[in-house]
Amino acid sequence: MRAADRVIVPLDVADVEGAIALINRLPQVTFWKVGLELFVSSGPAILRQLKAQDKQIFLDLKFHDIPQTMAGACRAAGRYGVDLVTVHASAGKAALIAAQTAAAAGAAAAGQQTPKLVAVTLLTSIEARSLAFELKVPLELSDYALQMALLAQESGLAGAVCSPQEAAQVRRFCGDDFCLVCPGVRPAGSDRGDQRRTLTPGQAVRAGADYFVIGRPITTAADPAAAFEQICQDIESENIPVRER
Numbered sequence: 001m002r003a004a005d006r007v008i009v010p011l012d013v014a015d016v017e018g019a020i021a022l023i024n025r026l027p028q029v030t031f032w033k034v035g036l037e038l039f040v041s042s043g044p045a046i047l048r049q050l051k052a053q054d055k056q057i058f059l060d061l062k063f064h065d066i067p068q069t070m071a072g073a074c075r076a077a078g079r080y081g082v083d084l085v086t087v088h089a090s091a092g093k094a095a096l097i098a099a100q101t102a103a104a105a106g107a108a109a110a111g112q113q114t115p116k117l118v119a120v121t122l123l124t125s126i127e128a129r130s131l132a133f134e135l136k137v138p139l140e141l142s143d144y145a146l147q148m149a150l151l152a153q154e155s156g157l158a159g160a161v162c163s164p165q166e167a168a169q170v171r172r173f174c175g176d177d178f179c180l181v182c183p184g185v186r187p188a189g190s191d192r193g194d195q196r197r198t199l200t201p202g203q204a205v206r207a208g209a210d211y212f213v214i215g216r217p218i219t220t221a222a223d224p225a226a227a228f229e230q231i232c233q234d235i236e237s238e239n240i241p242v243r244e245r
């Protein structure tokens with residue numbers, strides 16, 4: 001897979017017009033992420049636009065609910081023909097299994113390919129102190145993220161969303177067939193914003209990430225196309241092939 005096909009750029013904008021402007025500005029991006037802000041403001045219209053342009057779509061709505069509700073949401077997501085869908089691993093095994101089954105059923109009913117469900121292990125904006133003292137989780141952060149990834153795998157999901165800082169450990173335990181999607185990737189010297197557990201693109205490749213979700217370092221750059229190209233070169237220069245999943 002080319003590096004350019006592994007960099008997922010979020011459409012973190014307020015409306016469809018803003019999204020289309022960004023897509024047109026970066027024609028070299030093949031994989032776009034539609035998240036909460038855009039989907040809640042504008043609904044699924046942008047998914048049709050992206051499909052019409054043959055783009056890959058990551059629908060990142062991070063479902064977290066009881067099994068019946070997760071199933072309903074994932075059945076509906078499956079009908080859109082998107083490529084990746086997020087759920088929270090902490091919804092638990094029954095909810096993850098229901099989500100996976102329903103996504104496949106929704107996709108099949110609509111004649112679409114089944115999306116890969118990937119489970120968020122622990123948001124990349126959370127640091128060890130918050131996990132311990134706010135969320136009261138009595139595990140080391142890396143162990144908690146690993147346990148959530150293993151839960152996703154046991155539940156039959158295709159992969160996990162994790163910080164690149166935990167990617168190597170998750171890869172070691174979950175194996176090569178498990179898809180790792182890593183936000184919290186920051187080129188050297190770029191502002192980390194609200195991200196807390198970050199690595200550079202080169203470090204993330206070496207840690208075993210399959211996909212890199214990189215937003216603001218590209219979208220707010222003076223020259224977004226050049227920023228995207230530089231990130232692709234950083235990934236490519238590691239010379240670590242990734243298999244198609």
Ligand SMILES: O=c1ccn([C@@H]2O[C@H](COP(=O)(O)O)[C@@H](O)[C@H]2O)c(=O)[nH]1
Nearest residue numbers: 010035122123124183184213214215216
């Ligand atoms: O743990 C997570 C899960 C999802 N995200 C999403 O990724 C992008 C990151 O954007 P940046 O501008 O590169 O920080 C954003 O859309 C998040 O919703 C995440 O950051 N961490």
